[in-house]
Amino acid sequence: MIEIDHITKTYGDINAVDAVSMVIETGTITVVVGTSGSGKTTLLRMINRLVEPTSGEVRINGEPTHAVAPYLLRRRIGYAIQGHGLFPHQTVARNIASVPRLLDWPTDKINARVDELLSLFGMDPAEFRDRYPQELSGGQQQRVGVARALASRPDLLLMDEPFGALDPIIRARAQDDLKEIQRKLGSTIVLVTHDMDEAIRLGDRVGVMDGGKLVQYAPPEDIVERPASGFVANMVGDAERPMRLLSLIPVGDLTEDGAAEGAMLPDTASLRDALSACLWTGRDAVPVERDGAQIGRVTLAAIRHRVGQHA
Amino acid sequence: MGLTVSPPGVLFAVLGAASLLLPFLTLRANRIVAGEGAAPWEVAGPTVTIAALTAIAAGLACGLLPSRPWLRFAGSLLSLAGLIFLLSRGAANLLGDAGDLARVSPAAGFWCLLSVVMLLMADAIGGLQPGPRLRLGLLTLVLGALALLLWSGALNDLSPMQEYRTRAAAFRTATWRHVALALGSLGVAAAIGFPLGILAFRKARVRAVTLPVLSFLQTIPSLAMFGIMIPILGWVGATVPGAQAVGIAGIGFAPAFVALLLYSLLPVVANTVAGLGSVPAASVEAARGMGMTGPQRFWTVELPLALPVILAGLRIVLVQNIGLAVIAGLIGGGGYGTFVFQGLNQTATDLILLGALPTVLMALVAAILMDIVVEVAQPTLNRKNT
Amino acid sequence: MILRLALLGLLLGLVLRPHAFVWMFEPFAPDRSTAIYDRASLLSLSLNHLALVAAASLAATIVAVALAIFVTRPAGAPFRPLSRTITNIGQSFPPVAVLALAVPALGFGARPTLVALFLYGLLPIFENALTALSTLPPRTMEAARGMGLNRWQRLAQVELPLAAPVILAGIRVSVMIALGTATIGSTVAARTLGEPIIAGLLTNNTAFVLQGGLIVGLFAVLIYDAFVQIENRLLDRRRKPVARKVA
Numbered sequence: 001m002i003e004i005d006h007i008t009k010t011y012g013d014i015n016a017v018d019a020v021s022m023v024i025e026t027g028t029i030t031v032v033v034g035t036s037g038s039g040k041t042t043l044l045r046m047i048n049r050l051v052e053p054t055s056g057e058v059r060i061n062g063e064p065t066h067a068v069a070p071y072l073l074r075r076r077i078g079y080a081i082q083g084h085g086l087f088p089h090q091t092v093a094r095n096i097a098s099v100p101r102l103l104d105w106p107t108d109k110i111n112a113r114v115d116e117l118l119s120l121f122g123m124d125p126a127e128f129r130d131r132y133p134q135e136l137s138g139g140q141q142q143r144v145g146v147a148r149a150l151a152s153r154p155d156l157l158l159m160d161e162p163f164g165a166l167d168p169i170i171r172a173r174a175q176d177d178l179k180e181i182q183r184k185l186g187s188t189i190v191l192v193t194h195d196m197d198e199a200i201r202l203g204d205r206v207g208v209m210d211g212g213k214l215v216q217y218a219p220p221e222d223i224v225e226r227p228a229s230g231f232v233a234n235m236v237g238d239a240e241r242p243m244r245l246l247s248l249i250p251v252g253d254l255t256e257d258g259a260a261e262g263a264m265l266p267d268t269a270s271l272r273d274a275l276s277a278c279l280w281t282g283r284d285a286v287p288v289e290r291d292g293a294q295i296g297r298v299t300l301a302a303i304r305h306r307v308g309q310h311a
Numbered sequence: 312m313g314l315t316v317s318p319p320g321v322l323f324a325v326l327g328a329a330s331l332l333l334p335f336l337t338l339r340a341n342r343i344v345a346g347e348g349a350a351p352w353e354v355a356g357p358t359v360t361i362a363a364l365t366a367i368a369a370g371l372a373c374g375l376l377p378s379r380p381w382l383r384f385a386g387s388l389l390s391l392a393g394l395i396f397l398l399s400r401g402a403a404n405l406l407g408d409a410g411d412l413a414r415v416s417p418a419a420g421f422w423c424l425l426s427v428v429m430l431l432m433a434d435a436i437g438g439l440q441p442g443p444r445l446r447l448g449l450l451t452l453v454l455g456a457l458a459l460l461l462w463s464g465a466l467n468d469l470s471p472m473q474e475y476r477t478r479a480a481a482f483r484t485a486t487w488r489h490v491a492l493a494l495g496s497l498g499v500a501a502a503i504g505f506p507l508g509i510l511a512f513r514k515a516r517v518r519a520v521t522l523p524v525l526s527f528l529q530t531i532p533s534l535a536m537f538g539i540m541i542p543i544l545g546w547v548g549a550t551v552p553g554a555q556a557v558g559i560a561g562i563g564f565a566p567a568f569v570a571l572l573l574y575s576l577l578p579v580v581a582n583t584v585a586g587l588g589s590v591p592a593a594s595v596e597a598a599r600g601m602g603m604t605g606p607q608r609f610w611t612v613e614l615p616l617a618l619p620v621i622l623a624g625l626r627i628v629l630v631q632n633i634g635l636a637v638i639a640g641l642i643g644g645g646g647y648g649t650f651v652f653q654g655l656n657q658t659a660t661d662l663i664l665l666g667a668l669p670t671v672l673m674a675l676v677a678a679i680l681m682d683i684v685v686e687v688a689q690p691t692l693n694r695k696n697t
Numbered sequence: 698m699i700l701r702l703a704l705l706g707l708l709l710g711l712v713l714r715p716h717a718f719v720w721m722f723e724p725f726a727p728d729r730s731t732a733i734y735d736r737a738s739l740l741s742l743s744l745n746h747l748a749l750v751a752a753a754s755l756a757a758t759i760v761a762v763a764l765a766i767f768v769t770r771p772a773g774a775p776f777r778p779l780s781r782t783i784t785n786i787g788q789s790f791p792p793v794a795v796l797a798l799a800v801p802a803l804g805f806g807a808r809p810t811l812v813a814l815f816l817y818g819l820l821p822i823f824e825n826a827l828t829a830l831s832t833l834p835p836r837t838m839e840a841a842r843g844m845g846l847n848r849w850q851r852l853a854q855v856e857l858p859l860a861a862p863v864i865l866a867g868i869r870v871s872v873m874i875a876l877g878t879a880t881i882g883s884t885v886a887a888r889t890l891g892e893p894i895i896a897g898l899l900t901n902n903t904a905f906v907l908q909g910g911l912i913v914g915l916f917a918v919l920i921y922d923a924f925v926q927i928e929n930r931l932l933d934r935r936r937k938p939v940a941r942k943v944a
Contacts, residue, residue, distance in 0.1 A: 634791020
């Protein structure tokens, strides 16, 4: 558990981060979203003390971060940044091994870990181990950057706009991969972005920052359904709110008994997919399946009712 | 492309043919007087002449083939061999009929042909796109051949070599002195300039002072710089106790060394700053974020990434120093400049060559070696090329 | 600006009224010898020096830019690797050695100096012109082609103006080298500001060395500064419209 406790950073007269408190549960993804200058990156950098807070403290599993030397603290916290920041003069393997080497792991343990991570990220170790970063595609560089941040099995992974340099299609895949890997490893991640889509897509909880203040900190459904302020509503976008909400709810939640015609949807698909299928094929209901067998249906009326509930 | 001949090859062939019309050797009654030129076909007997000219022409003809760099390289070697053969035999032949004091020197035609052949060689080597190892090998090969040629005595009849024989000991001293001036000042400049560059990179205020002052030093003409060092070091030698004992005086090695040192500082400092500045900010941020300490970050990330640019600065300094060290000859600092300026005073061309040619050779070798070092310092680039 | 005027004033004073500076150089002259170089007028030496540098640099600029234009056209492309090689090798030839090697071929006096300055001056200009002409923004070039400019129009209206600041920087480097090397020219009997320096070295008269060095140094600093000003102005004109829009 990470506790951020009334943390403030002042530059001159300006509070870049203003008394922000939040609790981050172990094994979850927390996304902090905000416009540029909202203080989100400063907040993130205060967690690994790349920026020293003016006041307040951060506790990781109860231990205040200022009790440890900054460089020792940082070796326990993974850090991945936009544009990956790989070392261009070192091979992929050496890049990934950076923190384990700082921690004096034995060589064979490091090698095994490098291969394990490359495989985890879908890159054949034999092929990629000895390449240099410049020889990789943008998506591959980004994955190596995340692999490097995860190499020493850190308590916490901080990510600053990690997908910012990727084009939309590759970014969507990288987001899915990150989510899957996070579930597999049970890592705790704090990710900063300016992209509300990314926040809703990835976050178990989403914090919205504006002018150095944390204006809302809630699960993504709450952010969409009950924005705490006009600013948050604006970030979510009025026109896209219903769709964003539906994209967060699995079909399984609204599945009811009954029959329906046409192609089936898995119960893990989102209501947005169901709505889309209804509109496109002119149906009032879509059959829902699990493991290939139909378990019920979801109706247009139910979807409409669910969207109307927020009021 | 449907190109069947290499355009530069045509240029070399034309220039080479034109050079044959110039006098190849000069015969003079003694060391100082003006001489008479001899055309390539006049310097030796028919057998030698035909063999040598055929080799030169055949070599230049090989240079016409655009897609065969190895053959072009071999052609340049063949031309070179013919050229030197004619030089060596021609000199012996001309001297045979002349008096004891007579001298034979290479003339414009030889120098032009030599330049053309060396350009063909450089162009051919460029076409090979050699890696650092091959370049080092070729350099060793050429230097070895040159050493063998000089050692064999084949060129002993030439006037610059006669100048050398009367000054063999002085030449050795001058060589070491020249190296000491060029490398020594480079070493001290690196020892001072490198930390200064790091400091200037980190502190904007240091940078704002250091770089303009050093740029200003560079605009001082070299001759004036050497001249100005004389009173300054003379004063230091006369007033600072013990300075004279370690050789600091107004004339000689010390002022030349200090002048070279001052010239060297700007490239070292500026390239250190530029090199550190070229390190990707994201890499430094990542290194900090993963918990590297300041020294770890410097040694494992910043320095290796800045190294190629820093080494490029050292290359500039080394080549520049080898050239400037010639001026030391004017103020009694020793080195090859001694021969150059003696030669200029006595209007003895061959003595000028005895100083100038080794300087050029040393500068070229230094440039090639440093290029190789710079390339080796960039592991990622090498891999991309292969 | 005040500093520039002061330096210019000092330079003019040294060249035109050298005897007004006796007090400045007297401490450096050995007893009983003159403090001011009087075997030739410093003004004529300065003019000669500058004329040599200007002539050599002008010729070098014309030839180097023409060559750079040639090797960046399709017809000259096969010569491009060669020209790079020559530039690389040529720049490791020491200026003093070039000068010394020109003497056997051309005799003593201004001619070898002029030739050495010209040959050595070619390289930085050619290198910069080549870099500038081969790294023009591809979009701009595409646009120039797309709007129907022919090859000569593209060269005159787009390529050369865009390359101008970099070429000018090359000319600056070349002129600075020429200013310094021309000083050494007086060892081969060219009449330049090296004359007082050499005379001072030979007679142990530091005052002469300082006079020559100071005048050449002042010329170098002022000319360097003038070049930088022109370069900046060229670049400024390009930045300004953008700045106005932002403001």
